[in-house]
Amino acid sequence: MKKKEEKILGGTITRRDFIKSSVGTAFILSLSNFGLAEAFGRPIEEESLPDLAVVSNGTPALMTRKVMELLGGMKKFVTKGDIVVVKPNIGWDRNPEQAADTNPEVVAEVVKMCLECGARKVKVFDRTCNTPSRCYENSGIKKAASEAGAEVSYVVDTGFSMMKFPQGEVLKKWYMYKPAIEADVLINVPIAKHHGLPKLTLGMKNLMGIMGGDRGQIHWNIDDNLADLANFVKPELTILDAYRILVRNGPQGGSLKDVIEKKTIIAGKNIATVDAYGATLFGMKPTDLGYVVKANKFGLGEIDLNKVNIKKVAL
Amino acid sequence: MKTIRRISQIVFLLFFLFLFLSASYPVKIKIPVDLFLRMDPLIAFSSMISARALINTFIWAFFVLILTIPLGRLFCGWICPLGTTLDTVSFVSKNKAGKSYGRLRSLKYLTLIFLLIGAVFSSQLIWFFDPIALTTRSLTLTIFPIVTLISNGLFGLLFKINFLQDTLIRVQNFFSSTFLPNQLTFFRMSGWVLLIFLAIILAEFVSRRFWCRNFCPLGALLAFFSKFQILRRKVKADCTECGDCEKICKMDAIKKDFRSTDDVECIQCFDCVKDCPPHVTTINFMGEKKPYKFDLKRRRVIASTVAGLVSVGILKTSFVGRNSKTNLIRPPGAREENEFLDRCIRCHECIKVCSTSGRFLQPAFLEGGLEAMWTPMGVARYGYCEFNCTLCTEVCPTDAIHVLDLETKKKTVIGLAYIDKNRCLPWYKNQNCIVCQEHCPTPQKAIELKEEKVIHFDGTEELVKRPYVREDLCIGCGICETKCPIEGRSAIIVTPQGEQRWSD
Secondary structure (H helix, E strand, O other): OHHHHHHHHOOOHHHHHHHHHHHOHHHHHHOOOHHHHHHOOOOOOHHHOOOEEEEEOOOHHHHHHHHHHHOOOHHHOOOOOOEEEEEEOOOOOOOHHHOOOOOHHHHHHHHHHHHHOOOOEEEEOOOOOOOHHHHHHHOOHHHHHHHOOOEEOOOOHHHEEEEEOOOOOOOOEEEEEHHHHOOOEEEEEOEEEEEOOOEEEOHHHHHHHHEOOOHHHHHHHHHHHHHHHHHHHOOOEEEEEEEEEEOOOOOOOOOHHHEEEEEEEEEEOOHHHHHHHHHHHOOOOHHHOHHHHHHHHOOOOOOOHHHOOEEEEEO | OHHHHHHHHHHHHHHHHHHHHHOOOOOOOOOOOOHHHHOOHHHHHHHHHHHOOOOHHHHHHHHHHHHHHHHOOHHHHHHOHHHHHHHHHHHHHOOOOEOOOHHHHHHHHHHHHHHHHHHHOOOOOHHHOOHHHHHHHHHHHHHHHHHHHHHHHHHHHHOOOHHHHHHHHHHHHHHHHHOOOOOOOOOOOHHHHHHHHHHHHHHOOOEOOHHHHHOOHHHHHHHHHOOOOOOEEEEOOOOOOOOHHHHHOOOOOEOOOOOOEOHHHOOOOOHHHHOOOOOOEEEEOOOOOOOOOOOOOHHHHHHHHHHHHHHHHHHHHOOOOOOOOOOOOOOOOEEOHHHHHHHOOOOOHHHHHHHOOOOOEEEOOOOOOHHHOOOEEEOOOOOOOOOOOOHHHHOOOOOOEOOOOHHHHHHOOOOEEEEOOOOOHHHHHOOOOOHHHHHOOOOOOOEEEEEEEEEOOOOOEEEEEEEEEOOOOOOOOOHHHHHOOOOOOOOEEEEOOOOOOEOO
16 A cells, blocks of 8 residues: 555656646645645645654664655655765775664665656765775675666765855854765665763754864864754754664764664754754753754754654554 | 686686785685785795694695696686786786796796795794785785775766765775775885885786796795606797797797797796697697706805895894893784794785774884884774774784684783873863763773862862773773874873783
8 A cells, every 4th residue: 555655646646636736635634744735736734744753673674764655755855857866874894784884774765755756867976984895895785775776986085165154153164075965855764872972862963964174173172063063954854763773882883782672763854854853862961962952043844842743653 | 718718717706806805804704804815825835834733724835836736827817816917917018928038047946945944043034025925915015005095086076066976985885895995005115015016917028927036035935846747848840940939938948949948937827839830739648757957056055045044044043032021012822922923924914804893903113123124913003903803813924913713802901091181181281171081992991080179370270080091901902092083192001011912
């Protein structure tokens, strides 16, 4: 049933739009396809859409699909002809079980959904900490994402250029990766991990993967820098992979003893809100994370989870 | 036959380059990437004599020797990648055979004696002279980085054109996922290596195969073994004595009477057979067999023996000798320094393969004394030893770096990091940093953070995370030193303290 729906929604949209409009908008609404509804000029009732979707207890791929369904479908973020950048964490030469890089199945599923929505191209890359080829191979992301139809590439030195952060308070300029900044849609797909300095690495920290230069220096004032970075990059969507989370010896891990299977995927439009929820996975309060608090001040999302419209589904 | 010889040369050169490029992460092929080095009888002899051990990787060299006894220096003429390179240079520039420097020819025999005397006294001297090691080294340190640099520069230039960007990233990615390194790689010592290589190439314009005729100790060794060869050049009675063969012989092996040949100098290139105007020259298995007498004056042999002894003496008694404490960080699996120096031939196969991984290894200059010059050492400020990598141990032809399995390697200590508290930000400036801890690859981190209360100059108090190195966990991989974000000398430095070396 679900598959059939997607089949209808993918591909030639304009003709289908017309047919569906005559069949009845109610049916489309029942499929949670607000992207299409928008095309008809119908006003969207924001209340009906959650700010944050949380799915648990499924396979990585199923949960990823479900979480997007709850948010109103990938159509809400990706429209036909878009160039989409999916930015996972491929930072370390580790395998998926060690939970140092984003789960490859999650990445692959995001790629598939983007392509189903008619994305012209889906690019996947990350500036790694270990040797790029090693990280791409061992994380399993290179294989999974390219099989899903993405263009997986290593970050090339020539692709960085110095960019000004107009609203930057502390970080005013940095070398940024052009293909990521110039993309129509940037989907941030981090993994939730422990980290020595900012305590956790979630959505905002993952954006460091499109920074050039000596990123080590970002750590000297990490909370302020990450907030400025997120405020500049403003990814359209953040999907936090918490299928396995690394609770100690992050961000690189290595020992399976430090990995917990949470079987959870969180997604939301506002990066600070996603990170705020991410903190709770580790038994922390959102306010424990300095960068989340700062990002909230920049208007990058509500972090008081009581005020957030969260939709939770357990599969 | 000349055509077949040329095809063989091209095939072997391409094969050599293919193996060279295959020595990169991940090594996919089953053929040993250091095959040509293993085929080299000079490396085999010198390493085994110097190490006083049978090294079974050199079974290939044995085959080459077996081939040489009946067929002569076929290796030089048909296989050697340096020989082919020189022939190519001459072919492209239409270079003629050039003047004869007959007297110089015995130099290569003297070099060989010099090197083997060194080996007998356990000093591996061949690294400077062996053609295969020399070629591999030149490719690694100079030609390979230059090609990468040019291709990267070109991409950088074209990247300014917006609509080309996607294609460029794709092309560049194709290169870097096949044979070029992911990142630009730079090497110390590359200028010297390039100069030597260029000198050998340029000597080709003095006379053809100038290096092979006069200096190559491998050629000399093969010449000794081809003394009783049965594949010889013969000239029929109806020779017109036009002298063309003597002019074109690139090894200057044909004598002035055009009929007799210095057989051990002949590399079976078949040029004289092909280009003999009346077609009276042949190289075949028939006819008389006369052992060759080497042109070696006793005085010279004694001189080179003495030179060998003196060199060994100088090398072994130099101030930074092999037994003193040096700051060299050796690759994981490296043998005890003595054994390591007995074996290492500076082919730089390990450095090549490392350049596609952690970029840790660089050739040493005088840090370990004259005797350790150009041996691989880790330079942690530039690159680091990848935790999940054993590539350098897999490509060493002389087993100077012993093969380690991944689990052993992960526990092999190559050094220990220490924190320079006068430079480390959390220590001297009371400012959070932790980049070293973030990158530390051991499953339980060898760099631990302790939250400590500090008092700033203005009297305010703050909790700062300060790094400590756990000696029981640190393996000395050096990634902390590489990634330390302060400018200049790193605030965390790896020294060889507590290193574990391999020994049988």
